[in-house]
Amino acid sequence: MAKYLISFPSAAMVVPDGEWEAVVRDSHAVIEEAKAAGVYVFGGGIDEKVPPVRVSADGRVVNGGYPWAPPINGGFTILELPAHQDAVAWAARLAKACRCDQELRVFGFDPQS
Numbered sequence: 001m002a003k004y005l006i007s008f009p010s011a012a013m014v015v016p017d018g019e020w021e022a023v024v025r026d027s028h029a030v031i032e033e034a035k036a037a038g039v040y041v042f043g044g045g046i047d048e049k050v051p052p053v054r055v056s057a058d059g060r061v062v063n064g065g066y067p068w069a070p071p072i073n074g075g076f077t078i079l080e081l082p083a084h085q086d087a088v089a090w091a092a093r094l095a096k097a098c099r100c101d102q103e104l105r106v107f108g109f110d111p112q113s
Contacts, residue, residue, distance in 0.1 A: 048073050
């Protein structure tokens with residue numbers, strides 16, 4: 001089985017006023033279904049109130065991420081599934097619940113970690 005990263009950037013979440021409660025309810029329901037199905041590994045969102053820092057090999061800390069890279073933000077879920085088409089189906093369920101498209105990637109899980 002492979003692990004899949006299903007994610008979206010913050011800017012993709014364009015939810016009309018009055019629909020946030022429904023988005024939260026619907027997205028949490030999909031996550032609960034994934035947990036009940038035994039495919040949920042981990043999920044969450046980037047805390048955008050806390051700015052990133054870069055840490056070098058010598059332990060130096062520099063404020064900010066890589067200046068040349070786009071910011072990392074939004075939400076993500078990692079599911080362990082038997083086939084790519086299963087991942088597409090779960091991503092579609094999350095897209096419907098979140099009211100925005102989801103990016104789907106195979107997660108390069110390190111079995112020694």
